[in-house]
Amino acid sequence: MSVALFGMDRADIGLAGLAASGGLIAVGVGISFWRGLGLERSLLWAALRALIQLLIVGWALQLVVDPNDSLIWSGVWLLFMLAFAAWTTAQRAAEVPKVFALSLLAYALSGVVTLGVLFGFQVYELEGRTIVPLAGIVVGNSLSATVLVSRQILEAASEQRGVIEGRLALGLSARDAFQPHLQRALRTALVPQIETTKAVGIVALPGAMVGLILAGVDPADAVMVQISVMYLVLGSVATTTTVMMMAFHANSSHLLNSSVDSDAVTLCLAQCDRAVAWLAAWNVLAW
Template structure:
């Protein structure tokens, strides 16, 4: 059996292990300030090391496969984990995990389809999986915030919503302002990041390319594509999540489901 890949991996881990020095510094500061975060730091670093190592081997395996089915499997796995995580954030939204998962799937799939159709990225694991990971991660955050904020806003203004319903408004009309507010709040960080990209910090994709030897001009071309796709996927996913959350907030008689807004 050829163990050359394992030797190469071990040699490559020298610098990551050396970088643990800054974590030790953080642990020392936590100890001196009596924050009690030393154990949490150790756990976080160990978990990130384990997860990234496993993912590295999995991606190495997928990249060496000729079948495109592995791209789909990896993508659906990421969407499933993201849907569960976003659903946990919006835990008071009925079927929140399924709503989040379906919303993330819709937003990222539509965006990815357009990028492939326009020949922005080739349909290969080396391109699609990292790109999908960035989109799914961003859509996960936005979707979770949208769903949680929408439910919380309706709860805060429940009297206003019920009054609108009593006057004959549809659920969409009665909650239009709450929906708009939740979408604006959820999407604002993505838009702010696009406005300040390159001015405050260099994004991960751009930094990775530059450190990998690519020219800054090539790096910014990819980063522009990344920012565009993040805005597209996040917007579609967040809007989809509001439409899919509505049925669980109202009865068939256009009345609020009181039990959804009781617990905290």
């Protein structure tokens, strides 16, 4: 399947349209003022910040989506996204040793798997116009799931310590003692995405599809794109959280401050490196 994204009508709402949609913010501010919520300043700041951020991103995207530009710029953009996502994860789960390297690896592996399939099977053409937005979807969705799974695991290491030590005291390794909590955290991270995927089109019309329809694309084509995006999101979240779970699994002893398997992280990194290399080779073959 190759979706034609070119030749679509441009959706130009103009400054007047932008200002009119901004009026909705004024409604929100008015309600906040009326009900004494004290959110006026936050609403205005959020709206202004989103406007500035997206204008900058829109300007920067023009640099990479031009078919005449080198794909190197898309690659640079991609690397920046990966590094930023890993840095964000490291900020949210600072207690986990080597979390920056582990999450960077997880995002990279997720990108290789999901984008490898989409580009390898030529669902989309390999160009800046497709690489950057699709990678953004992969990294953005993986980021929230990874932070969620990381926090869940850290909470388990703290709040369920008695139960985990109960398993350790029976002679289980740190990895085995922690395994049920890792599985629970992974389920917690994946279930919302699965539910969202099941409810799509019934409860809500997803953003990519709405955007394409507003831009004048035929709804049937928009649906095809949306389905591929949903699968992309589900696949990327599953891949990233699974890699993170493997890393946490190898890292269990550190999390529990126990005296077992201190070299486990290094071992896991080596295993993941091999997995990345294997998948890269697979993608080359897929081309």
